[in-house]
Amino acid sequence: MSVLAGVNTKVLKNGDPAPAPPAAGTFRIYNMRFCPWAQRALIYASVKNIPSEVINIHLQEKPDWYFSKHYKGQVPALEHDEGKKHVIESAVIPEYLDDLFPETRILPTDPYERVQQRLLLDRLSAVAPAFYGAAQAVKNQEGRAEKFAEVLKAFENAENLLTADFYSGTSKPGFVDYLIYPNIQRAYWLAHVLKDSDFPISATDFPGPNFPKLTKWYKALEAIPEVAAASQPTEYGVGFVNEFLKGTPNYDYGL
Amino acid sequence: MSVLAGVNTKVLKNGDPAPAPPAAGTFRIYNMRFCPWAQRALIYASVKNIPSEVINIHLQEKPDWYFSKHYKGQVPALEHDEGKKHVIESAVIPEYLDDLFPETRILPTDPYERVQQRLLLDRLSAVAPAFYGAAQAVKNQEGRAEKFAEVLKAFENAENLLTADFYSGTSKPGFVDYLIYPNIQRAYWLAHVLKDSDFPISATDFPGPNFPKLTKWYKALEAIPEVAAASQPTEYGVGFVNEFLKGTPNYDYGL
Numbered sequence: 132m133s134v135l136a137g138v139n140t141k142v143l144k145n146g147d148p149a150p151a152p153p154a155a156g157t158f159r160i161y162n163m164r165f166c167p168w169a170q171r172a173l174i175y176a177s178v179k180n181i182p183s184e185v186i187n188i189h190l191q192e193k194p195d196w197y198f199s200k201h202y203k204g205q206v207p208a209l210e211h212d213e214g215k216k217h218v219i220e221s222a223v224i225p226e227y228l229d230d231l232f233p234e235t236r237i238l239p240t241d242p243y244e245r246v247q248q249r250l251l252l253d254r255l256s257a258v259a260p261a262f263y264g265a266a267q268a269v270k271n272q273e274g275r276a277e278k279f280a281e282v283l284k285a286f287e288n289a290e291n292l293l294t295a296d297f298y299s300g301t302s303k304p305g306f307v308d309y310l311i312y313p314n315i316q317r318a319y320w321l322a323h324v325l326k327d328s329d330f331p332i333s334a335t336d337f338p339g340p341n342f343p344k345l346t347k348w349y350k351a352l353e354a355i356p357e358v359a360a361a362s363q364p365t366e367y368g369v370g371f372v373n374e375f376l377k378g379t380p381n382y383d384y385g386l
Numbered sequence: 387m388s389v390l391a392g393v394n395t396k397v398l399k400n401g402d403p404a405p406a407p408p409a410a411g412t413f414r415i416y417n418m419r420f421c422p423w424a425q426r427a428l429i430y431a432s433v434k435n436i437p438s439e440v441i442n443i444h445l446q447e448k449p450d451w452y453f454s455k456h457y458k459g460q461v462p463a464l465e466h467d468e469g470k471k472h473v474i475e476s477a478v479i480p481e482y483l484d485d486l487f488p489e490t491r492i493l494p495t496d497p498y499e500r501v502q503q504r505l506l507l508d509r510l511s512a513v514a515p516a517f518y519g520a521a522q523a524v525k526n527q528e529g530r531a532e533k534f535a536e537v538l539k540a541f542e543n544a545e546n547l548l549t550a551d552f553y554s555g556t557s558k559p560g561f562v563d564y565l566i567y568p569n570i571q572r573a574y575w576l577a578h579v580l581k582d583s584d585f586p587i588s589a590t591d592f593p594g595p596n597f598p599k600l601t602k603w604y605k606a607l608e609a610i611p612e613v614a615a616a617s618q619p620t621e622y623g624v625g626f627v628n629e630f631l632k633g634t635p636n637y638d639y640g641l
Contacts, residue, residue, distance in 0.1 A: 202509070218501050220508065230497035242485035246473050253475065254457070 133360035144189035149196035152214025158183040161208040167313035168221035169207035173361035175225040179235040261285040283331040320368040388615035392440045399444035404451035407469025413438040416463040422568035423476035424462035428616035430480040434490040516540040538586040575623040
């Protein structure tokens, strides 16, 4: 049973009343079920076993009150202390949760090792704009070859930077593994949509034979129950991407 | 006497031999005298009283060996432990120095207060692209009005977010103050270059009467000896910006 409550509830949108503040001692994560950034917070809460209430937000018709949780109206936002504390940004919330719950710390305690995890995440981050670029190129053929080449380059870089079983540098997944997984998973979904095209990433044995280390890594990550509990099934992810590519994202896809 | 040694030495460039690794127990910062990002590391080392050797790098003719210090060849890079440890990124190096030297910690110890400082720095960061946009608009008039408007907007935002004497939220400067100061200072230099134009920021009582809190803030920051030791004199900064705008930056300006 997952510690995440309400992951699969419908989005709140403009006109919907604001939820009551979270009860004392409880955590709330504002989310969108298919958002890779928000998923970082869900995975971290799940792996650290922090009971959390999840509220999904309609990202095109945002409720006015949501801007009091996140000044830009983006997800994720973490809310606690009876609604008095808010933390935003997908790479910051996990570090904050490690600081609040050091007994389940995922980041290393050594300052140099910790800082290297932050810097490694930066080096992998090209995966995300490459995905969005490729998704754009599906809708608008202009620059398609260059945009697909960017995806290939980002995955080659990710393959090269994987020097152990996990990006933690050990045989156990760590901060970078949990945070980059959602971005890699978006390319997995897109590979299903584009499986009969020249998209350089394979949906079968994803990301395919050119990336033997990443293939093993991805299988290991997706098999972790706490990661699965914070993820949407492939069928829904692929369905969401299909509608997203048509310009009509359905944030409640599959519900 | 500043703890920063070698700030005003000429840049090393392609063809120059690599310096010997820093001695055991000593720190080195790779810098460019007019780079606002590198200046963040210098200010932090200066305020924390960490004796550091500064080596300046030619950013257009980079030495090959420099890519072993920073994989992208940018500044700043922090090197220590006899050349075995490297930390990069202007917002990461200061946090790392606070972790290594907690007795002179600048960031708050409370996790929530600390994370709010990181997020506040993000909210102020539009000052930097606004400066580069305005500098571009000086060279190429296209979009000049919009780019100057971006500077005004970034400074209005910075004025509104200053709710105490300093961005630390207290009467003592903190992490955000030290890190955003170099970016604000670049606009000060540019305001000198553009002082008889429609540039929305004043070089006199910088940034001018529309920004009373920032005006007081800037004067307070520039008067701190440790900040001044990590900064170039206004005359050199303005001279550098003038040549930068012509497309011929002189990294050794004033030496």
